[in-house]
Amino acid sequence: xxxxxxxxxxxxxxxxxxxxxxxxxxxxxxxxxxxxxxxxxxxxxxxxxxxxxxxxxxxxxxxxxxxxxxxxxxxxxxxxxxxxxxxxxxxxxxxxxxxxxxxxxxxxxxxxxxxxxxxxxxxxxxxxxxxxxxxxxxxxxxxxxxxxxxxxxxxxxxxxxxxxxxxxxxxxxxxxxxxxxxxxxxxxxxxxxxxxxxxxxxxxxxxxxxxxxxxxxxxxxxxxxxxxxxxxxxxxxxxxxxxxxxxxxxxxxxxxxxxxxxxxxxxxxxxxxxxxxxxxxxxxxxxxxxxxxxxxxxxxxxxxxxxxxxxxxxxxxxxxxxxxxxxxxxxxxxxxxxxxxxxxxxxxxxxxxxxxxxxxxxxxxxxxxxxxxxxxxxxxxxxxxxxxxxxxxxxxxxxxxxxxxxxxxxxxxxxxxx
Numbered sequence: 001x002x003x004x005x006x007x008x009x010x011x012x013x014x015x016x017x018x019x020x021x022x023x024x025x026x027x028x029x030x031x032x033x034x035x036x037x038x039x040x041x042x043x044x045x046x047x048x049x050x051x052x053x054x055x056x057x058x059x060x061x062x063x064x065x066x067x068x069x070x071x072x073x074x075x076x077x078x079x080x081x082x083x084x085x086x087x088x089x090x091x092x093x094x095x096x097x098x099x100x101x102x103x104x105x106x107x108x109x110x111x112x113x114x115x116x117x118x119x120x121x122x123x124x125x126x127x128x129x130x131x132x133x134x135x136x137x138x139x140x141x142x143x144x145x146x147x148x149x150x151x152x153x154x155x156x157x158x159x160x161x162x163x164x165x166x167x168x169x170x171x172x173x174x175x176x177x178x179x180x181x182x183x184x185x186x187x188x189x190x191x192x193x194x195x196x197x198x199x200x201x202x203x204x205x206x207x208x209x210x211x212x213x214x215x216x217x218x219x220x221x222x223x224x225x226x227x228x229x230x231x232x233x234x235x236x237x238x239x240x241x242x243x244x245x246x247x248x249x250x251x252x253x254x255x256x257x258x259x260x261x262x263x264x265x266x267x268x269x270x271x272x273x274x275x276x277x278x279x280x281x282x283x284x285x286x287x288x289x290x291x292x293x294x295x296x297x298x299x300x301x302x303x304x305x306x307x308x309x310x311x312x313x314x315x316x317x318x319x320x321x322x323x324x325x326x327x328x329x330x331x332x333x334x335x336x337x338x339x340x341x342x343x344x345x346x347x348x349x350x351x352x353x354x355x356x357x358x359x360x361x362x363x364x365x366x367x368x369x370x371x372x373x374x375x376x377x378x379x380x381x382x383x384x385x386x387x388x389x390x391x392x393x394x395x396x397x398x399x400x401x402x403x404x405x406x407x408x409x410x411x412x413x414x415x416x417x418x
Contacts, residue, residue: 065109091140
């Protein structure tokens with residue numbers, strides 16, 4: 001398509017930016033729209049992935065049919081099959097009537113499956129059958145039903161890693177990823193961040209009946225230099241804050257930076273413990289092991305510090321401590337005091353590393369700390385703190401922990417935190 005045609009699409013769907021990769025993603029969405037190929041949209045949270053399935057639907061032959069957007073991560077695991085495929089009356093406790101389900105409702109239209117990487121494995125198998133044959137079975141039924149839907153999926157999860165971890169089906173990935181569309185994070189879109197800031201500033205000025213805020217030159221550089229971990233969503237929120245709070249409508253770097261969280265504070269909880277980017281809190285046990293490993297390092301550092309303090313203060317000043325005599329099991333191994341007053345065991349074999357009596361005591365302490373820590377207790381405490389921080393709001397707590405609401409519900413039930 002020509003740039004003018006793509007520009008019309010951007011205006012229609014409220015997409016701001018001139019980045020070449022963004023323009024290419026829009027072009028792919030328009031080109032694939034007339035077909036029935038499944039599309040997988042990938043990108044970080046907050047980049048605006050939800051615009052692309054709407055483009056695909058509106059430029060397809062299904063534009064007069066139903067368009068249903070489903071957030072797979074927000075539906076509890078126990079009810080997601082019923083939500084997607086429907087259920088029969090009496091299929092489970094609380095099923096007081098028959099339900100059609102999204103795939104039945106969207107027959108002849110388009111379904112957008114957001115956060116598709118959060119689907120449980122049994123549901124993934126059902127979805128694969130729909131993609132392959134258009135068939136599905138309601139919960140509690142034995143009757144095979146047909147549907148004619150176009151599936152567009154999106155995820156901010158690294159599905160390749162999820163496949164390696166056994167959390168996502170490889171065959172489903174290839175069926176969904178027939179046409180891939182990559183949406184870049186805001187930090188990689190260059191001057192687009194300035195264009196978006198201006199657009200949001202203008203929108204909020206109109207909304208709140210006040211002059212639009214403007215960036216000075218150093219404010220612009222500060223805007224471009226920030227990493228925007230929350231992407232477009234974060235930029236919009238900060239622009240709204242500044243528009244409402246600041247009386248000075250000229251926004252320089254100092255003013256802007258006062259609204260930008262420190263980079264280290266914006267990292268998600270797993271990243272604080274050295275987890276590689278793209279790894280979600282879905283692998284909770286790995287993260288908790290990392291927490292314990294970091295705590296062990298802290299204990300080791302504390303050991304060294306205490307040892308240095310004891311050495312500096314001169315344990316030799318106490319004769320009872322300075323020159324104790326120890327013997328090992330064989331007569332050839334003896335203990336001699338060192339200048340610092342810390343007794344050292346001397347071994348005849350050079351392959352055996354000398355150790356101190358003080359270090360033996362520290363080793364016991366370290367083992368006690370490790371054994372007293374429970375992975376489940378650490379996880380439970382993290383979840384409780386997140387819930388307390390957000391006053392029991394589970395959606396906000398799940399976002400803070402970087403897990404889906406469904407996973408949080410399951411953990412709350414498992415640990416009795418209701």
